[in-house]
Amino acid sequence: xxxxxxxxxxxxxxxxxxxxxxxxxxxxxxxxxxxxxxxxxxxxxxxxxxxxxxxxxxxxxxxxxxxxxxxxxxxxxxxxxxxxxxxxxxxxxxxxxxxxxxxxxxxxxxxxxxxxxxxxxxxxxxxxxxxxxxxxxxxxxxxxxxxxxxxxxxxxxxxxxxxxxxxxxxxxxxxxxxxxxxxxxxxxxxxxxxxxxxxxxxxxxxxxxxxxxxxxxxxxxxxxxxxxxxxxxxxxxxxxxxxxxxxxxxxxxx
Numbered sequence: 001x002x003x004x005x006x007x008x009x010x011x012x013x014x015x016x017x018x019x020x021x022x023x024x025x026x027x028x029x030x031x032x033x034x035x036x037x038x039x040x041x042x043x044x045x046x047x048x049x050x051x052x053x054x055x056x057x058x059x060x061x062x063x064x065x066x067x068x069x070x071x072x073x074x075x076x077x078x079x080x081x082x083x084x085x086x087x088x089x090x091x092x093x094x095x096x097x098x099x100x101x102x103x104x105x106x107x108x109x110x111x112x113x114x115x116x117x118x119x120x121x122x123x124x125x126x127x128x129x130x131x132x133x134x135x136x137x138x139x140x141x142x143x144x145x146x147x148x149x150x151x152x153x154x155x156x157x158x159x160x161x162x163x164x165x166x167x168x169x170x171x172x173x174x175x176x177x178x179x180x181x182x183x184x185x186x187x188x189x190x191x192x193x194x195x196x197x198x199x200x201x202x203x204x205x206x207x208x209x210x211x212x213x214x215x216x217x218x219x220x221x222x223x224x225x226x227x228x229x230x231x232x233x234x235x236x237x238x239x240x241x242x243x244x245x246x247x248x249x250x251x252x253x254x
Contacts, residue, residue: 003030004121007050009041009067010082011059015103019054019082022110028118038062038152039159042070050077052117054101057083061150061161070152070159072189078120080113148198151179153186162186165203168217168233170195172210180237205248207231207241218249 006029008019016034023029033048035041038061045053045067055064064081084103099113150161162181171178172192179186188195196206206212213231221241222230229241231249241249 004028004052004118005031005033005048005050007033007035007041007044007048007053007077009035009038009053009059009064010056011036012056015056015082019110022107023054023114025107026111026114029114038064038067038070039161041067042152042159045071045077046075049075051121052114053077053079055079055081057081062152066152069190070188078117080117147200148195151186151188153179153188155186164199167204168214168235168237169239170204170212183235205245207239207245207249209242209244211239213239213249215249221249 081100227243
């Protein structure tokens with residue numbers, strides 16, 4: 001196996017340089033790409049389709065899990081997570097044999113991780129490895145709930161971080177969620193249930209099985225029918241409030 005395309009994602013330049021030096025010593029590694037943040041990582045993965053990504057867990061703005069979640073399953077390369085102290089992640093990866101490299105790392109440990117990733121690239125562990133990655137991500141989400149502060153969205157065909165505080169509402173759209181913010185719309189590949197788990201409940205509230213709104217964007221409630229209401233947002237948008245979720249919003253209203 002030769003000519004493997006490798007992407008290194010880390011916000012610290014010395015860490016990227018060390019990973020590049022050690023990874024380049026592997027005779028099977030060809031091109032080595034670098035990204036210093038989540039948006040750049042997502043763009044490079046989509047544009048270059050690397051075989052393996054050495055992905056830092058902790059990065060400002062959006063962590064390594066956010067990078068993976070921003071990609072469609074078919075776009076996801078084989079991932080080796082790099083972490084300094086994330087014990088929750090280590091337990092999840094150990095349980096499901098998804099590989100990781102713990103900082104500070106050495107040449108021997110990185111070589112073992114690359115060997116496992118190369119086996120996956122060769123197809124010997126492809127389906128199983130991807131399944132383990134999905135299970136590990138689910139476990140990490142449960143173990144380390146973290147309020148969303150930014151969303152990775154596409155702006156003019158480029159990945160960009162959107163502050164969650166700018167969002168007026170989320171709307172379910174089949175296998176995606178449409179984000180409404182500042183008159184613009186963005187599409188995320190996720191579910192409302194998953195978003196609701198990570199949104200600040202003091203700022204966002206579920207008002208319908210297909211809608212979440214930002215509380216401070218609500219201007220008024222108007223009766224509709226059969227106990228349901230229509231929410232009028234400050235920008236004039238109208239969202240249905242179903243009886244099932246009415247009590248969640250009423251606690252925020254005078």
